[in-house]
Amino acid sequence: MRVAVVGAGAIGGFYGLMLARAGHELHFVVRGDYQTIREVGMQLVSPSEGDFLLAPANVYRDVAELPQCDLILVATKTTSNIDLAPQLAKVAAPGSAVVLLQNGFGVEDTFREQLAPSVNLLGGLCIVSVHRDSPGVIHHFGLGALNVGYHSGEAGQRSAVESMIETTFREAGIELSIMPDLITARWQKLVMNIPFSGLTVLLDSGTRALMVHPATRALVRQLMVEVEAAAALCGHPLPAGYIDEAWAKTDGQPDYQSSMQVDFNAGRPLELDSIYEAPLAAVAAAGGAMPKVEMLYQSLLFLNQRNLQQ
């Protein structure tokens, strides 16, 4: 199968390399790492999956250079979505599947408006621990599952597209689950993303210290509860006990730097639209509010602007 990966950082690189190793024809759109990947290729380093070098081939600087593909994985930061969507629309063939491997809420809507009705659009939630060590070198630490939910497309194509994706990934050794409700799944991911992405930046702290101090421990929990109530108000209630599960999982984890914190410290723009602005707009439209989430968002807007100006 012909597969495109837009944005070959840690996430795009990992899934792309796994699919390439399984025999698929991969096409990568990369920005900063173009030269290295063009000359050396891309490399997977994984204690559990083994190492794999993909020789230089099919690397582009721009989405416009992509051939038509059956499957397009989008693994860029959401901050580039507004520019990316119309470009992608030009190369997404009728009947193809576009899967957004991105954080946050409402990201599919930005793309949907641009794509032809016959293009299938899906969202993916990655459960994987990966890091881009240096240009073209993806270090995989563990996990690797991918939860995918259908967003939209031409009527009647959904189950065929879901099977195609399920088969493709599973044959490549990736544990893939098809989610019945993408939006609920997005809310579930926000339960973790909203407190930890923002507070690690706002308080310049790893996750561990936030979970240890009683004041921020209470605050993390309150932010999660606001997200839970908002999901229910928006018609996508979380499964019973979901917050307790997320809580227990976090409590057991070692200290961790959120990717928003990594972006902030590197002076890159933060993904505030999809993680904060869109869920806040959704709950406001439903007549509710998330006051502490909103305060976090307001503070991050201020910090982000100052950070980018420095």
Add this chain to the structure above:
Amino acid sequence: MRVAVVGAGAIGGFYGLMLARAGHELHFVVRGDYQTIREVGMQLVSPSEGDFLLAPANVYRDVAELPQCDLILVATKTTSNIDLAPQLAKVAAPGSAVVLLQNGFGVEDTFREQLAPSVNLLGGLCIVSVHRDSPGVIHHFGLGALNVGYHSGEAGQRSAVESMIETTFREAGIELSIMPDLITARWQKLVMNIPFSGLTVLLDSGTRALMVHPATRALVRQLMVEVEAAAALCGHPLPAGYIDEAWAKTDGQPDYQSSMQVDFNAGRPLELDSIYEAPLAAVAAAGGAMPKVEMLYQSLLFLNQRNLQQ
């Protein structure tokens, strides 16, 4: 009249020097600046009030060394109140007046429990722009008014005490107003203190930048509205239009570092109890909440602890 000033920083120094110049017998309790004041004296530098040097006299390291005084002005940080109240109780004579020139809410209650019933307790809100330049040198930039409200004491003494204070300060050239309701006045001061003390620390910013960015501008206003609603719920509604006035005043001011920010940058403990904890407890006891104020407090508890450990 014999007057004691406990804590001769900018605030205590200014009012103490003004009273000394008017001919009162002043007694100062100072910590860090003791040696200088003992040897050189205290100095007022003011474009509007003129300069004044008080020769070395009546300076102590400890409250316990004070003689009995008619009027005791307390101008220390509230962070030391728990230790200070029982010491002060020993030197406050029957019928004397203790005036707390401190920030925040509920500070009088800590002292009241310790003082004899015959001691009059009052709260003062200082409207003055002063800075302690170096040990014993108080630079006065402008303003100087003092609003004083009676908190508690023996029945029947109130109006006599209020007249005594009014006369004493006015004769010393200080514009003094007796407030009918101390608690309402405290809530009024919190309208400014709650957003600006905390946000300047949390976002490491002067007040100007907070009022300029649309996100933090909205947040400041929302914090003020939470305080206004809490005051009303607690039975001390602010005067109509008070927030609009405070807002206009802030909008017209030049950039400003809050005293909490100065304390934070100097590695000193923050006055979180009186500015955040006590008002939050009051509104919770009344069955309400200030979610964004609470989040600010939670964040500051975390930052304060880390700051003191560093």
